[in-house]
Amino acid sequence: MFDSLSVKLDRAIKTLKGQGKISEINVASTIKEIRRALVEADVNYKVAKEVTDGIKEKALGRDVLIAVSPGQLLTKIVHEELTSLMGGSQADINITGDPAVILISGLQGSGKTTFTGKLANRLKKQGRQVLLVACDIYRPAAIDQLKVLGEQVGVEVYAEPENKNALQIAQNGIAQAKKTGKKIVIVDTAGRLAVDDQMMAEIEGLKKSLKPTETLFVVDSMTGQDAVNTAKTFNERLNFDGVVLTKLDGDTRGGAALSIRAVVDKPIKFISTGEKMDAIDLFHPDRMAQRILGMGDVVSLVEKAQEAFDQQEADRINKKIRKNQFGFDDFLSQIDQIKKMGNIKDLMGMIPGMGKALKDVDVDDDSFKPIEAIIKSMTPKERENPDLINGSRRQRIAKGSGTSVQEVNNLMKQFEQMRKMMKTMNKMGGAKAALGNMMRR
Known part of the structure; x- marks a missing residue:
């Protein structure tokens, strides 16, 4: 997870020399290397510049304690800035309502349906009654995939394979949830391209009619700057509530994912790191910053x-x-x-x-x-x-x-x-x- 970025930031911070005080002279090349590391990891250039300008401003003139090296102090400052970049604090999903409706949106191939199953599994383990609704009426075998995942995690799936009206299916699914006492409905929608106006209009209609308590945008962390641009387009149309980063276990630079929070001003709420149904975690900006800087994440491990x-x-x-x-x-x-x-x-x-x-x-x-x-x-x-x-x-x-x-x-x-x-x-x-x-x- 962010392996390449971690190595480059570590290398950049190690270039910081001098004792007693961090000055314009001894920090200049380090800040330049940090910015280069962020950009090479696919962090948006404007975002990378804002982050490194913030690091430089905080670092300049900061007295270095006897027990702390300049590199250690800079690591602390970089940690603070990365944490701020990724949202500052962990953001929860809204599951109020009877039933609460969670609308899942995203691109084709982003891992949306798999995430839907993982989220259902997580909520079920918390003792909540969940119903999955299959509204991907376009992708072959999408309904079957959701049914298999539902069976895996022991959660009921509502589907109408012959119906080609996604809104009608969703409404019928919510009615079924009320009838059977399910408190949370997760609606899995079709993956769509941001440039496909008809498909975007369909999910806009779903959100307007269903009035979900939570709309999540699922994005593949490996898609680079396209992930940021797509998030921006989806947000303009949907005004979603939060972002889900999938495939963080892949061999990826991953920096684009870190830019999303800054570009769309919406929190990253979940991360997904594998195919298993329990490979889902809440997103904690401070813990992720620690991991990127090689400081580990003991709290999450515990x-x-x-x-x-x-x-x-x-x-x-x-x-x-x-x-x-x-x-x-x-x-x-x-x-x-x-x-x-x-x-x-x-x-x-x-x-x-x-x-x-x-x-x-x-x-x-x-x-x-x-x-x-x-x-x-x-x-x-x-x-x-x-x-x-x-x-x-x-x-x-x-x-x-x-x-x-x-x-x-x-x-x-x-x-x-x-x-x-x-x-x-x-x-x-x-x-x-x-x-x-x-x-x-």
Whole structure:
């Protein structure tokens, strides 16, 4: 996510020299490099100039504390300006009304229908009753796609495959929602080109008649400056409430997406980072700025962990650790918990400093497959008691999993190290608890 921009900004900030004070002389080339990095990442030139002028104005003459380098101070200022560029604070969607109606708009191929399914999944997990309405009457198999997504996430889809009147379908869908007690209706519309006046008139009519509580514009982050121009055109016709950035996991410069907020003055509300139905996040400008600057995003990482967290499973694992009975079945369970949290590379990028380290490294969910294959090639007794696994058993496991004995040995070694670390942490916890009890007496 914004890998190229992150590397270039890091390189630019490292050029800042001098001590004590940031001056016109020592900051000039750095500001120029930051502006170049933003423009090369597809940030609109006017926006890039405004951002760097703001950075320069804030930086000039700022005293540098003894414990802070000029580069660290400039990083803080760049973080503030990027956060401001992207909206300053997180913006919620409006889901008031009975039912609340969310109208989804966007270009063809922007990931609009997939996002519709993801949003339904997110709202359902919050305990809300959702109905999806299929109003893409032009794209072949669009209705089928929405039905498949609805089935995946357990949300009902209202569709009229033979009807070619999108407004009528939407109105009937809302009536169905009222009848069945659904509190939120998400209307998936056809992807359209901004230059197609007839199609734009259709979605304008949908908005005027349905009076949605929220209109979202979905845009593919990989489409460069076209994304900004399209957002501007759609906003002039629709006056949408917020932007959704999709495909942020792609190999993209992505800077154009950062310009949208400044150009249309509408908040980015969601980001989408993959095909999985849970690959959707609220957009936090300050956290995104941190990630772009390689500072990680620990808050989002913790939130994702909490969403995937199973308290009963955690209690069960803790008991096994205390009794030194943690086995490979438990290890598999932990891998499943991690995979529920989302894209592995994206998660690791939330750890401060890891984003740069992983820039050219291919890390995905398939990274776990060799480990899972090795564990699943063990017998139930071996998984329960790893100490049974001797040399001949390791050869059998390697053969059964399609891996090498060396890979099996590496996993066994890492697993043993992990068990020792867990045991140590558990003892430390026990010692702290005992100390706390003594102090309370």
